[in-house]
Amino acid sequence: MREFTDDNSAWADFLISKAALILASIILFAALFHLVSGFKDFEAQKQLDYLAWDFKNAVDEIGAKNFQKEFPEDSLEEFQETYYCFKEKEVFRALPFGKDVKIHVSGEYISLEAESDGRSFSAVRPFAFRILPFNESVLQEKLRTRFGAEGSVGSPLTADYAEIKAFFQALGTKEAVINPERNVSLKKELIYIKDKEGVSAFACILIYQ
């Protein structure tokens, strides 16, 4: 003990300070590494967000196009079908997940999900306009089953607005899986309703493959 207290070479100081330095360096480098890897995750998340936003924008633009032609006197012309392909988008090709991106569309939102290095990423964007995730023939069949009419000019729906809205809301809750390799069809469709004030129409956008 006496030898220990009389030792003036300060080896203990030296060792402790060096150990502290090594520890601090390890923590600093770990934090830097974590920050850099965090940036990669952040970038991947932002790319996924952008892709969801881009699809939502494409759909909303179709909803806004010819918005003034939603009413019977102007709406006899067919609304053109347009296509969106995820694979053709540069952001999609730049994603670090490869082809493992799950895309779901419902009447309310577009959702993109992916996994990378055990971490899951997701991006969800709601649509501004009324969306149905199936094609024209499925829609007509569902309307015929429920209301006994197709909702076309020649065969308008006769139920009240609230009932029709509730029915469309229920239809929109089902999700459709989208294959990013194939084109997604986007088509604006008019649903005609006949009530005591006459025949009116409202638009919805069909999304299908």
Next chain:
Amino acid sequence: MLASLFINNLCKVVKNSVKTSFTSFTSFTSFTSSTSSTSFTSSTLMFRDERGVLEPQSDLLSTALAVIGFVVLAALMSQAYLGYEDRSFALENYESASLLADSLAAAPALKVESSNMLSAAALDKLSGPEGTVARDRLFAAFSGNYLFLIEIRTGNEQWQWRIEPNNAEPDSLMKGREKVAASVPVVIELNPAESVPGTLTVVLYKTGWM
């Protein structure tokens, strides 16, 4: 330990060489100027000081500086990210609000027949209690996830109309909620003899979806 000893030895060699060069330089300049000689003498004094007040802790100081730098960098980055997050709702949804405003400005339900002007009579009906069915029809084309209201006002602020969806919850359109608005210029026909310029504004409220 070996590495540390090697670095110490290296430092000593460097220090000695610097000390030698400075001493020779001082002796050379002492012939030319007495003032400069004084300053160099103080420099050599500093180099000859063998007490080593700072030397044992120099690595600690440099590490502390690096850590402080890192902390400041992380704080700045988190601050920038938080700022972006705060404004991301407005940045992302302004375009949607603008699209809705453009669409609604062209909606036949708000317009005078065979004209591009908004009809004050139609706006009265849509914003009043008797316009429930008309409001249902106007908002039928929009998704229920987008909570927005329409404000139309004349340029002189004399007239204004506010059209809200029928199914909006009472507290969902409160003033304190986060929102983004986009306006388009319109012409409002007050009566067949008078038309005034105004704006149609779509106010989009933040919901759980956004």
